[in-house]
Amino acid sequence: xxxxxxxxxxxxxxxxxxxxxxxxxxxxxxxxxxxxxxxxxxxxxxxxxxxxxxxxxxxxxxxxxxxxxxxxxxxxxxxxxxxxxxxxxxxxxxxxxxxxxxxxxxxxxxxxxxxxxxxxxxxxxxxxxxxxxxxxxxxxxxxxxxxxxxxxxxxxxxxxxxxxxxxxxxxxxxxxxxxxxxxxxxxxxxxxxxxxxxxxxxxxxxxxxxxxxxxxxxxxxxxxxxxxxxxxxxxxxxxxxxxxxxxxxxxxxxxxxxxxxxxxxxxxxxxxxxxxxxxxxxxxxxxxxxxxxxxxxxxxxxxxxxxxxxxxxxxxxxxxxxxxxxxxxxxxxxx
Ligand SMILES: [Zn+2]
Numbered sequence: 001x002x003x004x005x006x007x008x009x010x011x012x013x014x015x016x017x018x019x020x021x022x023x024x025x026x027x028x029x030x031x032x033x034x035x036x037x038x039x040x041x042x043x044x045x046x047x048x049x050x051x052x053x054x055x056x057x058x059x060x061x062x063x064x065x066x067x068x069x070x071x072x073x074x075x076x077x078x079x080x081x082x083x084x085x086x087x088x089x090x091x092x093x094x095x096x097x098x099x100x101x102x103x104x105x106x107x108x109x110x111x112x113x114x115x116x117x118x119x120x121x122x123x124x125x126x127x128x129x130x131x132x133x134x135x136x137x138x139x140x141x142x143x144x145x146x147x148x149x150x151x152x153x154x155x156x157x158x159x160x161x162x163x164x165x166x167x168x169x170x171x172x173x174x175x176x177x178x179x180x181x182x183x184x185x186x187x188x189x190x191x192x193x194x195x196x197x198x199x200x201x202x203x204x205x206x207x208x209x210x211x212x213x214x215x216x217x218x219x220x221x222x223x224x225x226x227x228x229x230x231x232x233x234x235x236x237x238x239x240x241x242x243x244x245x246x247x248x249x250x251x252x253x254x255x256x257x258x259x260x261x262x263x264x265x266x267x268x269x270x271x272x273x274x275x276x277x278x279x280x281x282x283x284x285x286x287x288x289x290x291x292x293x294x295x296x297x298x299x300x301x302x303x304x305x306x307x308x309x310x311x312x313x314x315x316x317x318x319x320x321x322x323x324x325x326x327x328x329x330x331x332x333x334x335x
Contacts, residue, residue, distance in 0.1 A: 006204075006250035009243045013251070016193050017170070020245065021061040023048030025083045026150065029206075029248055032083045034058070035197055036065055040169035041073030041098070045188065045197055046247065049150040050086030058087060069094045074158075076166075077101035078199035080108060080184045080213075082151035084247060089152040100166060102177055103159030104216040105184035112153035120144050122214050123301055126222065130308065131283030131328045132300055139297045160186065173197070178236060180229025181208040183216045187236065194240055199247035201232065202255060206248070207262055212305045226309025227316065230266065233259045270310045274333070277311070277320055281332035284308050 004012065010020055017038040022031040025048065037043040044062075048054040059069055072095040077085050088109075092099060101109060108115045120141050127137045160166070162177035166188070173188040178201045188197040200208050210225035237259045244252035252258055276282060276290050288295055288303040295303050311331050314320035323330050 004243065004253040006253070009251040009253050013195060013243055013245060016190070016195060018195065018197070018245065019065055020251075021048075021058065023054050023057050023061070024051075025049045025054070026051065027083055027147075029083065031248070033245070033247055033249075034084075035245060036062060036067065037168070038065065038067075039171060042067065042071055043074040043076060043168070044072050044091065044097070045076045046078055046084040046199065047075065047087035047091050049083050050090070050152050051150060055087055055090060058091075071095065072097040075099045075154075076188065077105075077109065077154065077156070078186055078188075078197070078247065079182045080105055081182055081200065082147065084199065085109070085154060086150045086152050088154035092154065098157045099154055100158035100160055100175075101154075101156045102175065102184050102186045103156070103161060104177070106156035106159050108184070108216060109154045109156055112151050113148065116144070116148050116151065119214055123212075126212060127285075127301065127304060129327075129329050130304055131285035131330075132304060133285075136297055136300050140301055143298060176235075178232040180210050180225060180232045182211060183213050183223065183225075183228075185232070189239065189241075194242040196236070196239060196241040196244045196255075198236070198244045198252075202236065202244055202252055202258065203246045204249050204252050204258065207265065209302050209305060210309045211302070212308060224309070224312040224316075225305060226266065227312050229309075230263060230313075233262065266310070266313075269306075270313050273307060273310045274314055274319060277314070277331045278333040278335075281323060281330040283328050283330050284311065287311070287331070 019036040021034045023034055025032050032048050035045040075097045124137045160175040164175050166173045171190055176187050178185045178187050181200045185201050187201050210229040212225045215223050237256055241255055244255045276287050284304050284307045287307045320331050321334050323332055
């Protein structure tokens with residue numbers, strides 16, 4: 001059994017040349033963890049959001065390790081969320097660093113603004129179809145637009161395939177696609193040191209939201225984000241990792257226990273949602289309201305993603321079916 005404390009885990013990672021840089025964000029999640037890998041190429045994993053404050057802190061924290069943004073040779077992007085990649089364009093302008101990310105996401109990352117616009121339209125449509133009132137969807141859309149400035153487009157120069165090895169002088173990192181929290185989530189595995197850089201795929205203090213996002217392959221079908229996320233967690237569970245470095249908060253030193261706990265929680269929530277649907281048919285929004293009472297506007301999409309994710313599990317088990325009256329989708333029990 002690994003008995004490492006989070007502090008000891010960070011120390012062990014630092015001895016392996018992996019340093020956690022905690023970059024501020026304007027979002028409720030708080031700071032984002034980026035990682036400096038002191039190796040050849042000199043590498044940064046994620047950048048933090050696009051703000052002067054984040055840029056200053058990134059520069060200062062790199063300087064504390066004797067480096068500058070200009071020195072970076074490789075930038076690795078873990079997934080498409082703006083708190084992780086907002087400074088990418090600026091970092092590349094300063095450093096000329098190559099950019100590695102899962103190849104499936106390359107087009108999306110290169111067209112950030114257009115993509116964000118399409119993503120919002122997708123979310124609005126999804127919310128309306130699941131019973132969320134129009135004024136709430138409009139409010140959320142303007143919140144989302146106001147966040148966009150913290151993002152960035154980025155040209156992926158080193159598109160990665162699932163399983164591909166990234167060679168360094170002193171190590172190899174294997175890129176593993178672990179979609180769920182977002183469709184582009186990618187983790188980076190140092191098998192020799194048993195260190196996994198997992199970003200938002202696994203976070204110790206919060207359950208990663210399986211956000212419903214447009215599929216990367218351009219298909220029009222709504223993805224089953226939670227189903228996909230649970231599959232991804234099961235894959236990670238089988239890995240002999242000693243240290244899992246997250247995108248937020250402290251490192252994880254017992255990922256198997258954490259994953260088991262998360263899967264058990266999803267199981268309980270699924271049963272709770274089943275009971276609500278068995279009482280009477282409800283839309284996704286009605287289920288969310290029954291669970292969380294007054295859903296704050298900013299949480300409307302998160303909670304809907306959560307409900308739809310669990311309803312997908314129930315639909316796949318054939319315990320629940322979707323009934324579409326042409327306007328709103330409702331879930332009803334099959335039994
Ligand atoms: Zn994220």
